[in-house]
Amino acid sequence: xxxxxxxxxxxxxxxxxxxxxxxxxxxxxxxxxxxxxxxxxxxxxxxxxxxxxxxxxxxxxxxxxxxxxxxxxxxxxxxxxxxxxxxxxxxxxxxxxxxxxxxxxxxxxxxxxxxxxxxxxxxxxxxxxxxxxxxxxxxxxxxxxxxxxxxxxxxxxxxxxxxxxxxxxxxxxxxxxxxxxxxxxxxxxxxxxxxxxxxxxxxxxxxxxxxxxxxxxxxxxxxxxxxxxxxxxxxxxxxxxxxxxxxxxxxxxxxxxxxxxxxxxxxxxxxxxxxxxxxxxxxxxxxxxxxxxxxxxxxxxxxxxxxxxxxxxxxxxxxxxxxxxxxxxxxxxxxxxxxxxxxxxxxxxxxxxxxxxxxxxxxxxxxxxxxxxxxxxxxxxxxxxxxxxxxxxxxxxxxxxxxxxxxxxxxxxxxxxxxxxxxxxxxxxxxxxxxxxxxxxxxxx
Numbered sequence: 535x536x537x538x539x540x541x542x543x544x545x546x547x548x549x550x551x552x553x554x555x556x557x558x559x560x561x562x563x564x565x566x567x568x569x570x571x572x573x574x575x576x577x578x579x580x581x582x583x584x585x586x587x588x589x590x591x592x593x594x595x596x597x598x599x600x601x602x603x604x605x606x607x608x609x610x611x612x613x614x615x616x617x618x619x620x621x622x623x624x625x626x627x628x629x630x631x632x633x634x635x636x637x638x639x640x641x642x643x644x645x646x647x648x649x650x651x652x653x654x655x656x657x658x659x660x661x662x663x664x665x666x667x668x669x670x671x672x673x674x675x676x677x678x679x680x681x682x683x684x685x686x687x688x689x690x691x692x693x694x695x696x697x698x699x700x701x702x703x704x705x706x707x708x709x710x711x712x713x714x715x716x717x718x719x720x721x722x723x724x725x726x727x728x729x730x731x732x733x734x735x736x737x738x739x740x741x742x743x744x745x746x747x748x749x750x751x752x753x754x755x756x757x758x759x760x761x762x763x764x765x766x767x768x769x770x771x772x773x774x775x776x777x778x779x780x781x782x783x784x785x786x787x788x789x790x791x792x793x794x795x796x797x798x799x800x801x802x803x804x805x806x807x808x809x810x811x812x813x814x815x816x817x818x819x820x821x822x823x824x825x826x827x828x829x830x831x832x833x834x835x836x837x838x839x840x841x842x843x844x845x846x847x848x849x850x851x852x853x854x855x856x857x858x859x860x861x862x863x864x865x866x867x868x869x870x871x872x873x874x875x876x877x878x879x880x881x882x883x884x885x886x887x888x889x890x891x892x893x894x895x896x897x898x899x900x901x902x903x904x905x906x907x908x909x910x911x912x913x914x915x916x917x918x919x920x921x922x923x924x925x926x927x928x929x930x931x932x933x934x935x936x937x938x939x940x941x942x943x944x945x946x947x948x949x950x951x952x953x954x955x956x957x958x959x960x961x962x963x964x965x966x967x968x969x970x971x972x973x974x975x976x977x978x979x
């Protein structure tokens with residue numbers, strides 16, 4: 535019994551260490567998570583941290599807008615005071631003679647409230663409300679821009695993952711074909727038909743393809759982790775993309791259609807419009823500094839003692855006032871001149887910047903449109919190259935096994951066949967990326 539207990543105490547630290555190591559190991563899900571690109575976008579909008587920050591920025595601007603609206607409400611204040619009043623000596627014969635002590639009441643208190651309601655202040659309140667509303671609209675467009683950028687980055691990562699998966703399928707198929715071909719070459723070598731060097735070259739190429747498979751698996755793991763973090767999923771979950779995207783091509787519209795859409799939906803252009811509107815409102819606010827201020831006021835207070843009016847009385851009293859207050863900042867006529875000039879220059883600069891952004895968007899639309907058409911052309915060229923490489927491989931394969939061509943010719947034909955397949959997959963992926971880039975530029979992503 536004692537021996538069993540001692541063994542248990544000896545094994546306990548090792549059991550605890552094993553549990554700690556097991557807990558620290560990352561969770562590795564064996565089942566891949568199959569997601570379409572639309573589902574990737576949905577998850578990114580819900581869980582991406584950049585989008586979450588932009589969403590909080592929109593909420594903040596909304597509260598600032600509500601706060602500006604609240605400035606229309608009257609200002610109401612309440613105040614109270616209590617004090618001990620000192621003796622009041624009166625120097626009837628001068629400061630250097632003994633003063634007479636005037637009797638005072640030593641306790642003083644006052645409690646009351648006041649209210650002010652603005653009637654007119656140069657329309658500053660309305661301008662501030664419009665300014666905050668414009669800021670809120672800009673924040674919404676910035677959120678849309680952030681969502682578009684995140685969706686585009688997620689699409690690029692997703693398509694990169696899909697390309698790697700298609701490469702893996704192609705390499706796996708090529709390795710299978712190479713193994714069969716190597717077995718055939720070994721049989722020929724045993725029969726003395728081909729040289730030992732042909733077998734070595736075939737084995738060397740097969741080992742390179744197997745090493746390429748290792749690299750492809752690592753590329754898939756890296757891209758999957760990046761995509762999982764981007765959409766807020768478990769980074770150890772392997773995401774399985776829709777590889778059929780590498781075979782789809784979207785027919786482009788016309789350049790004029792994309793340009794028109796960009797003018798109405800491009801997020802950068804809308805943000806620039808909002809910034810221009812803000813500068814115009816700022817100029818109006820500066821001009822409003824040279825305006826009268828008129829408002830209604832009311833106040834009432836209880837105090838003790840009554841020392842505001844003569845004759846004074848040692849009793850509590852209440853006093854209220856109401857009426858109209860008006861003021862005019864005369865100094866603003868000369869103090870506001872340079873502020874107004876500065877606001878005008880800022881507005882002019884923003885207008886020029888807005889036009890420049892319009893030019894940049896047109897350039898981006900044109901470049902994205904032409905690059906997309908170029909990518910579609912590359913697909914057609916890649917398809918033709920695949921057919922030519924397949925025919926070349928068929929011819930070289932027949933001639934080699936009939937002892938009419940060299941092993942190097944066969945290996946080159948195999949390499950060209952695999953490369954053209956890679957090029958076709960890459961061309962389809964590149965076209966899809968160009969399409970999403972075009973949609974991002976015009977504000978449709």
